Amino acid sequence: MDDQSVLHTTPLHALHLSLGAKMVPFAGYDMPVQYPLGVMKEHLHTRAAAGLFDVSHMGQVIVKAKSGSYEDAALALEKLVPVDILGLKEGRQRYGFFTDANGGILDDLMITNRGDHLLVVVNAACKDADLAHMKANLPNCDVTLLDDRALVALQGPRSQAVLAELWAGVSGMKFMDVREVPLHDVPCIISRSGYSGEDGFEISIPADKAEEIAKALLGHPDCEAIGLGARDSLRLEAGLCLYGNDIDATTSPIEASLEWAIQKARKAGGDREGGFPGAERILGELANGTTRRRVGLKPEGKAPVRSHAKLYADAEGKTELGEVTSGTFGPSVEGPVAMGYLPVSHASAGTTVYAEVRGKYLPMTVAALPFITPTYKR
Amino acid sequence: MLKFTAEHEWLKLEDGVATVGITAHAAEQLGDLVFVELPEVGAELTKDGNAATVESVKAASDVYAPLDGEVTEVNQAIVDDPSLVNSDPQGAAWFFKLKLKNAADADALMDEAAYKDLIG
Structure with missing residues (x-):
């Protein structure tokens, strides 16, 4: 628009x-x-x-099985996300993502067990596509946008x-x-x-x-x-992904370093192994690794390095490695912070790579995420 | 003599040398600055070409050369503390000094009244 x-x-x-x-x-x-x-x-x-x-602006959507059973709704949605929804307790929420047949990410979302139904919250930009996706693929459920x-x-x-x-x-x-x-x-x-x-x-x-x-x-x-x-x-x-920048249909959850969001029940050997779009690739990457990973990047200087800045192995811009997907100045860090994708050969914390910014090659260090210490009340 | 550009820069002219900065209006629009990159001393700038870069948390913005000339001095203080541009944009937070190729070029720029009309 x-x-x-x-x-x-x-x-x-x-x-x-x-x-x-x-x-x-x-x-x-x-x-x-x-x-x-x-x-x-x-x-x-x-x-x-x-x-x-x-x-x-985000989409709040109710997914309720026509049978009225939570289990039916959970098992239906599990066909679209590599997340353990059946095992989610009433009054609990979990992060997840819709995957496509290639193992890419269609959107990320929050999923709540609301007793007899699911409440899912999706990104504004993906709201229409997500609704259509759920309506088309969850025939035994009513999918309702809470507008x-x-x-x-x-x-x-x-x-x-x-x-x-x-x-x-x-x-x-x-x-x-x-x-x-x-x-x-x-x-x-x-x-x-x-x-x-x-x-x-x-x-x-x-x-x-x-x-x-x-x-x-x-x-x-x-x-x-x-x-x-x-x-x-x-x-x-906080090291959290923005859909459309850090994750999209060209990035798999494993490339995006989001494997923590895939519970044991959906992994190889789990009770409900696979059974979601792109499972072959995603379970394969869980077992064998990927060629690239989403990492934190800390510019060594003061200049912010923004999204789409190209990343190189060397300070001359000869060997391109990947690109920055989000970058800004972190007011709490009191310096620039970024995230991006790098080949696994360059994805270990402490590795130096170079970002092209206005014709210069600025050194950045691969850093552990998050950049701050979260204060979640676990 | 004080002059202004439509790109929201001010120029203080003395003996063919312009001290250049961004206006209070521009600084307010940009928000809290976190990074400033200035040209090298000795750089030859061309009117409307890139002269400097300023960045807020949100975005990077270019500062253009207001006229043709050679950079004779830059203000390291705003590189060390970009917030100075927000607190004193038309004073201590000047960007660079430009020895004008043709001092008369400055006559065509806006005076303060015309600039105030522009920004409403």
Whole structure:
């Protein structure tokens, strides 16, 4: 979608404008990239206290078996993702990805066991394709987009204290727990998760109550509104992938260093080994390795190295190795940070490679991810 | 004499040498700067060619040469502390000094009133 087309708005659009947000088109939505605080201070505030992000552009989708059985829905969705969904306990959430027949990644998503159905949250840019994919491939399930709900992320070490003003029970939740809780007397779905590397929550709210609840959270002195700019620098410091940059249909989950998200039940020798698109390649790569891997990259100098910068083995640009897929300045790291793909020969931590930036070859060191220490409440 | 370009640079002209920086409006639009790359002293710049690069958390932006000339001095202080560009863009955070090829070229640039009209 180009800038001239009509952009969708989220239920919090008027609030963003009233807060003085700078709005940009993102995945077909008019979204706040930053507020008057600015990307740098928004990022640092989230790591120090709490930040509220509007992520209502993401797709919230219910997958419910026509039989009404959770097991039927779980087994159906397992045909599309290499994740143990049957083994997911009620009120628990897990990260996963849709794979294609070539073992590439169609989208990444969060999957929750909601008792008699699944709640999945997918990326805004992939929402339509994901819905079509699930509707076509889950014939025994009803697949329903919840387009009447907002989604906000409350992230940072003070998130629990901020949310506790609305619901005292929040301290009982652990990382990846999901609860349905009334906030301001309306049923909200709260997960203890996020995309910043910090403790935090994602809260699904009926659209007509979203502004009221967002304002209540922002009313806490520790909580500031945070835009997509800081969301990107926070997730990159946390080593988390952005679909379309760091992962896509040309990258397998093993190349993307996401094998931690494939549970034992779906691996070779597991109870439900394979049975997802691209299983042959993905299980083969789990057993035998891949030719390239997604790695963290720390520029040695001060210059940020952005996505699509080419990576070389040498400082003269003779032997091309791969490219940077995400790169920015990390406000908490106080220096540039990046991720990219490298051949396994150059993917060990400590290896020096060279990125082409404005005609120069800048040294970068392969670094362990994440760049910060996460504060998840496990 | 103070002049401005449509690319949001200011030039302070003294004896055929222009001290060049970016305007407060440009600095505000760019947001918090985290990296500045300046030209080499002695570099011959061509009007509208790349002269410097500034980067915020979000993105890199080019700073163009406002006129033809030779770089005689650069401001290392903004390389060491890019935030100076946000805090004092039209003062301490000048970028480079340019010995103009034709001092008269500067006459065609905007004065402060015209620049203020441009940015509204």
